[in-house]
Amino acid sequence: MNLDRALDIARESRAQAEADYFDHLRIPSVSALSRHAGDCRRAAENLLGHFRRIGFEASLIEGDGHPTVRAEWMGAPGKPVLTIYGHYDVQPPDPIEQWVSPPFEPTVREGRVYARGAADSKGNHFACLKAAEYAMAAGGPAINLRFLVEGEEEGDSKVLPAFLEREGGSLKTDFLLIDDGSFATEGQPDLITGLRGIVYTEVEISGPVVDLHSGGFGGVAPNPFNTLGHVIAGLKGRDGRVTLPGFYDSVRKPSPEELASWQRLGITERSLLEEVGSPALEGELDYPLLERLWARPTLDVHGIRGGFTDEGTKTVIPATATAKISMRLVPDQEPGAIFASFAAHCRSLATPGTRVTVRQVGQPAPPVLCGTDHAGARAAAAAFEAVWGKPVSYLRSGGSIPVSVNFQRAIGAPMVITGFNQPGAGAHSPNEHMDLEYFHRGVDFMLRYMEELARL
Amino acid sequence: MNLDRALDIARESRAQAEADYFDHLRIPSVSALSRHAGDCRRAAENLLGHFRRIGFEASLIEGDGHPTVRAEWMGAPGKPVLTIYGHYDVQPPDPIEQWVSPPFEPTVREGRVYARGAADSKGNHFACLKAAEYAMAAGGPAINLRFLVEGEEEGDSKVLPAFLEREGGSLKTDFLLIDDGSFATEGQPDLITGLRGIVYTEVEISGPVVDLHSGGFGGVAPNPFNTLGHVIAGLKGRDGRVTLPGFYDSVRKPSPEELASWQRLGITERSLLEEVGSPALEGELDYPLLERLWARPTLDVHGIRGGFTDEGTKTVIPATATAKISMRLVPDQEPGAIFASFAAHCRSLATPGTRVTVRQVGQPAPPVLCGTDHAGARAAAAAFEAVWGKPVSYLRSGGSIPVSVNFQRAIGAPMVITGFNQPGAGAHSPNEHMDLEYFHRGVDFMLRYMEELARL
Numbered sequence: 001m002n003l004d005r006a007l008d009i010a011r012e013s014r015a016q017a018e019a020d021y022f023d024h025l026r027i028p029s030v031s032a033l034s035r036h037a038g039d040c041r042r043a044a045e046n047l048l049g050h051f052r053r054i055g056f057e058a059s060l061i062e063g064d065g066h067p068t069v070r071a072e073w074m075g076a077p078g079k080p081v082l083t084i085y086g087h088y089d090v091q092p093p094d095p096i097e098q099w100v101s102p103p104f105e106p107t108v109r110e111g112r113v114y115a116r117g118a119a120d121s122k123g124n125h126f127a128c129l130k131a132a133e134y135a136m137a138a139g140g141p142a143i144n145l146r147f148l149v150e151g152e153e154e155g156d157s158k159v160l161p162a163f164l165e166r167e168g169g170s171l172k173t174d175f176l177l178i179d180d181g182s183f184a185t186e187g188q189p190d191l192i193t194g195l196r197g198i199v200y201t202e203v204e205i206s207g208p209v210v211d212l213h214s215g216g217f218g219g220v221a222p223n224p225f226n227t228l229g230h231v232i233a234g235l236k237g238r239d240g241r242v243t244l245p246g247f248y249d250s251v252r253k254p255s256p257e258e259l260a261s262w263q264r265l266g267i268t269e270r271s272l273l274e275e276v277g278s279p280a281l282e283g284e285l286d287y288p289l290l291e292r293l294w295a296r297p298t299l300d301v302h303g304i305r306g307g308f309t310d311e312g313t314k315t316v317i318p319a320t321a322t323a324k325i326s327m328r329l330v331p332d333q334e335p336g337a338i339f340a341s342f343a344a345h346c347r348s349l350a351t352p353g354t355r356v357t358v359r360q361v362g363q364p365a366p367p368v369l370c371g372t373d374h375a376g377a378r379a380a381a382a383a384f385e386a387v388w389g390k391p392v393s394y395l396r397s398g399g400s401i402p403v404s405v406n407f408q409r410a411i412g413a414p415m416v417i418t419g420f421n422q423p424g425a426g427a428h429s430p431n432e433h434m435d436l437e438y439f440h441r442g443v444d445f446m447l448r449y450m451e452e453l454a455r456l
Numbered sequence: 457m458n459l460d461r462a463l464d465i466a467r468e469s470r471a472q473a474e475a476d477y478f479d480h481l482r483i484p485s486v487s488a489l490s491r492h493a494g495d496c497r498r499a500a501e502n503l504l505g506h507f508r509r510i511g512f513e514a515s516l517i518e519g520d521g522h523p524t525v526r527a528e529w530m531g532a533p534g535k536p537v538l539t540i541y542g543h544y545d546v547q548p549p550d551p552i553e554q555w556v557s558p559p560f561e562p563t564v565r566e567g568r569v570y571a572r573g574a575a576d577s578k579g580n581h582f583a584c585l586k587a588a589e590y591a592m593a594a595g596g597p598a599i600n601l602r603f604l605v606e607g608e609e610e611g612d613s614k615v616l617p618a619f620l621e622r623e624g625g626s627l628k629t630d631f632l633l634i635d636d637g638s639f640a641t642e643g644q645p646d647l648i649t650g651l652r653g654i655v656y657t658e659v660e661i662s663g664p665v666v667d668l669h670s671g672g673f674g675g676v677a678p679n680p681f682n683t684l685g686h687v688i689a690g691l692k693g694r695d696g697r698v699t700l701p702g703f704y705d706s707v708r709k710p711s712p713e714e715l716a717s718w719q720r721l722g723i724t725e726r727s728l729l730e731e732v733g734s735p736a737l738e739g740e741l742d743y744p745l746l747e748r749l750w751a752r753p754t755l756d757v758h759g760i761r762g763g764f765t766d767e768g769t770k771t772v773i774p775a776t777a778t779a780k781i782s783m784r785l786v787p788d789q790e791p792g793a794i795f796a797s798f799a800a801h802c803r804s805l806a807t808p809g810t811r812v813t814v815r816q817v818g819q820p821a822p823p824v825l826c827g828t829d830h831a832g833a834r835a836a837a838a839a840f841e842a843v844w845g846k847p848v849s850y851l852r853s854g855g856s857i858p859v860s861v862n863f864q865r866a867i868g869a870p871m872v873i874t875g876f877n878q879p880g881a882g883a884h885s886p887n888e889h890m891d892l893e894y895f896h897r898g899v900d901f902m903l904r905y906m907e908e909l910a911r912l
Contacts (some may be wrong), residue, residue, distance in 0.1 A: 098666065
């Protein structure tokens with residue numbers, strides 16, 4: 001591949017690349033909602049068509065869920081194999097009414113495309129796909145390429161983990177790129193060296209066998225919502241400290257070097273507060289900001305089902321209240337032990353008139369650390385520096401990419417976790433968007449990254 | 457009116473009475489939901505048609521809400537005027553999936569009709585309407601009758617209170633019957649001597665300006681749902697005691713005679729527990745059961761809006777969480793003072809990163825006491841005893857009938873609060889039902905009650 005030629009093609013093809021990317025964004029591939037299963041398959045088939053058109057061998061990996069797209073080009077014998085991970089599924093768009101333009105009608109305002117999935121994570125893998133296309137047009141990539149783009153990252157990944165468990169050992173892979181991150185600061189490329197894990201639960205409190213009239217029974221009937229208040233208050237204090245027994249016992253402190261490097265990132269209380277928009281930040285105020293985000297575990301309630309939430313008044317003592325609660329985990333917390341302690345603690349917090357059921361939703365993910373001292377990371381750092389004109393920074397992410405654990409276990413190749421979109425992209429929020437300049441630089445990065453890996 | 461003749465007509469007309477009553481139940485007159493506004497009007501017009509057909513002068517009182525049906529027969533000059541209050545509106549039917557038969561398709565099983573509103577309160581005023589019909593057919597009632605049947609009791613009454621304030625002073629009324637109660641024990645008629653009041657609120661906690669990704673922000677962003685847990689837990693203890701400052705200061709202890717009479721009712725922990733179906737009862741365990749239900753104030757959470765409650769996982773820190781919370785009040789608590797204390801206490805319980813907005817929903821209602829030592833109550837007691845063969849018991853209700861306060865203020869006539877349906881009717885619950893024998897005995901009671909009042 002001639003790098004300059006490929007970069008020229010990329011520059012000349014920007015309009016077409018955006019058109020193809022926007023078509024991908026129009027598909028509402030919301031994996032968590034079963035009514036969108038057909039849309040998930042359409043998104044997979046859309047990618048399949050693109051990969052075949054540019055000369056890759058591509059197929060769908062089927063299983064108990066949304067299919068994973070597998071696409072390969074092995075035309076550089078003797079050169080390393082890079083496996084690129086992405087996901088074509090997206091978060092639900094709620095609350096819909098807060099979107100300025102509809103979530104599945106990509107709309108460009110001030111050089112940014114607004115659509116659910118624009119940043120998380122269709123923009124990322126689509127930039128890689130376009131880089132592959134231009135590399136093919138400029139003589140073929142200098143290394144071998146394999147894409148695995150799944151459709152279950154936002155929910156409960158089953159198909160890709162099962163495939164990796166089944167065939168991971170026979171997938172020749174020298175380098176792994178997990179392309180599902182994000183820039184943490186404007187114009188500053190970064191590599192992610194660690195991810196928090198997650199345990200996602202539903203806590204169901206049941207009291208009366210049926211919904212009761214609060215006039216007729218208030219004062220004697222247990223109210224699952226009032227009890228849930230005690231459970232939630234008993235899980236995390238006002239000081240942001242999780243009060244599960246033993247919760248922090250196996251938390252590993254980041255190294256002084258790592259903490260010092262985070263300090264240099266220039267992420268301040270003020271910049272975060274601006275993004276959050278609340279009167280103040282919360283959490284464990286006695287820990288530095290980035291340690292709280294990346295190296296401290298947390299507990300958040302996401303919503304509560306049951307009772308009456310419509311307009312007007314209904315004086316009901318509801319039969320059940322169900323809270324969705326998740327915990328973000330850090331090394332060396334173990335999801336199974338944390339869940340067991342959580343379930344027992346929830347039960348201990350209930351009132352005598354209620355029953356508590358605690359279940360896990362989706363696949364738990366242990367935390368991940370992936371290091372920076374390997375050839376894959378060095379090549380990525382060089383490529384980013386060439387595109388953005390400054391050295392990468394090394395940081396962690398507070399989010400989870402559960403499948404990275406499956407990759408580590410099944411393949412074990414040096415792993416790079418990164419992403420191409422600007423900070424504040426609104427992943428999981430209304431008005432998610434991708435800066436198109438970042439998208440195109442993502443393409444350029446991939447072209448250079450392939451060259452760097454070929455030199456090793 | 458010939459009482460025996462009227463009772464004969466009632467017996468012969470049972471099938472037709474049920475058919476008319478069931479047609480009334482088919483109208484989904486859910487006042488709290490604006491999409492049912494047309495159905496509320498249909499229910500009012502249905503009653504209007506019945507009253508006109510039997511020879512009453514009837515009209516709709518219009519105003520800022522669902523209309524009130526006004527129907528009068530003043531054909532007994534010199535005799536007392538009885539004003540009968542009822543409401544044709546019903547609670548929302550949720551949770552719909554727990555109904556054995558559809559809520560607006562009345563279905564008879566084992567002598568009971570199942571439908572939303574069958575007991576609360578269409579069965580009550582429909583029995584009164586049928587009694588009026590039979591009295592007209594048997595020579596005309598021995599007293600003058602006025603019906604005021606509103607359509608906003610389950611929500612926020614506006615039309616009838618405004619009418620009472622405007623014209624209550626000129627409504628000649630000697631006796632008031634608030635027909636919106638229920639039997640508390642099987643086969644045992646009762647008169648209600650007191651009602652709890654209510655203040656219904658929404659507590660909105662807001663944190664981030666938009667929904668955030670809990671991976672990206674967990675550990676620094678305030679979570680309104682976690683804060684709401686602290687607010688709810690801080691409003692009522694595990695011991696069922698409301699922890700608002702001053703909440704119990706003006707609670708008046710029932711008289712020793714009243715407490716003793718409640719003891720004789722035979723309502724036990726076991727019978728209530730069976731109805732509630734929970735592992736145990738809760739509340740202020742150091743107070744007797746019926747005092748907790750009728751003479752102690754309470755606080756209940758009805759539902760919480762916001763965040764993600766659909767299937768699957770969404771890792772969101774929601775921008776807002778809104779809880780519906782009401783308090784039942786007893787003499788001499790004052791709704792305005794209680795609300796002010798509640799709002800201040802909620803604000804004091806919030807965490808630093810959140811803002812709290814507390815608003816009232818609907819019209820607050822002060823508690824009501826109406827006494828038993830007056831002619832109206834004695835006449836009702838005699839009529840009940842004739843129908844059911846046993847003396848009435850005197851009790852209170854834990855629920856609120858806000859309009860009874862408006863009646864007391866505007867008209868001031870001696871008030872009787874009662875109802876015809878069996879205990880355990882499922883008002884506000886799925887599978888609400890009315891025992892048809894109770895319905896027909898309600899008709900007989902009304903025929904006898906009119907006679908008793910005529911004798912005074």
